Amino acid sequence: MKIKSFPLFVLVPIFCWYLLFVFWPVINSARTSFYEWNILNPSGSPFVGLRNYKELFQDITFSTSFRNTFLYVILRTGISVPLSLAVALLLQNIKKMRNVYMGIIFLPAICAVAAMSVLFAWIFQPTFGLLNAILKMLHLPPQGFLSDPKQALICIVATDIWQGLGYGTIIFLAGLMEVPDMFIEAAKIDGATSWQTFWKVTLPLLNNVTLFLLVITLISSFQVFDRIAVMTSGGPGKSTYVMAYFIYRYGIFHMRVGYASAAAIIMFLIIISFTLLQLRIFKTRWEY
């Protein structure tokens, strides 16, 4: 009897926490997305069916957010993952002071996104910023960076790549340590060039690590919020709106709760289908 009561005693409060702070909000988001939220009288909010969703698909700000989110995810994942691998391979070939270099490269990863973002907002500032001063020194034309709608999102992605590099590198470096030397030696004896060894031996053996990192990077960049909020607040204009920022802006700031909830549900469905897809890929490649 005692054995049974202990798990219950612990799990019930934890499960209640999940009900209250995770499951109920998800259900509530789904429900609210079919209502036109009334601030003054929430319980009297009229049911509007799919109107919020219809409106979203015609909303230019939402389609911008949608597009930007995907662009952000593709750029961030597409550059970060190969770059981390390259740096890990580089560090693997460096014997002296490897831990010091690793420590330095990992340093930005532990700092607050908000703190690094205000720092880079200044570095990217067109008039007073460090970067344009450097460009000037090199006799290159100054850039608008965050004040240029075409460049702003790319600048934000760049800071994300800078900050996330150390994390990916550590993961790959740990993966590389696990690759048995035996396989590399065998390839060498068979006369493979180091290029061939990399593509045909090392990379396939790293498959699980690469996939893990892809998933993590994809999911985290899909949710990007802090950087956008701090560096541009979605501007200039609405050129750097992403989905998380859209939800915050409309749901919390403008109190269009039903409308923002519909956007949240769309985001939720996209992430779920992403994750399920990746789980399938994981499953098929799991056995090595």
Add this chain to the structure above:
Amino acid sequence: MRLKLMLYSLILHTIVVLLAIIMLVPFLWLILSSFKTATETLQIPPTFFPKNPTLATYQELLQKLNFARYFLNSAIVTSITTLITLFTSSLAGFIFSKFDFRGKEVFFIAIISTMMIPFAVIVIPLYLLMSQIHWIDTYAGLIIPMSVSAFGIFLMRQFIEGIPGTLLEAAKIDGAGDWWSYIHLIIPLSKSALSALGIFAFLWAWNNLFWPLIVTMSPEMRTLTLGVACLQWELGIRYDTIVTGAAIATIPVLVFYSFAHRNFVKGLTLTGLKY
């Protein structure tokens, strides 16, 4: 052949040094600029080293701009959140790995599946809930909704599964209760996993911007990270203040990192941690 090898090694070292510089320069810029005067931060072209180093901006932030209070808030919120996360994760991990009961798998999968729910999806209902139960602008509001981690539970379960069950059985035969086993066996034996999780729970809480932004209204309840973001939103081009605020928020993390550096890398590789 030897020459070629040396050249190769030289190129590798040059690249890695360049990389280290790219990673470090923004930090140097941050720390050095925090000692500049307001006029110097607006100079064209910008200076790298401060001409007249001053602590005036630190003083202004800590005394006039509430940063001492933000610091205190961050310290309170971060330490309590981390402790609760460690407690709930290890306890739930213990139960999921060492006990059998009906519905265990369903429970576990339900908890783990929450890892893929983006925070933005639940943020609006959470905000409305907080205002209904009057938790806006309270420490409880800042701490409680952030203090159970599905990832932590998952990690601790994986780790505690590796602790031999015979140890627990022996304790039970000697008359030890479940709480006794938890405190005297599970916690000491899972120290390495707990310290890894502790490091990351600390960072998640310290660096979090989204939740404090939602759950606080009055400036007195801001955390340091939120305080820095607010400088950016409220002050425009006072780069001296903004950058010094960022320095105040970053320095504790750097100090923490320099002490826990080894555990960091170990923790990451131990867990394949999500961060």
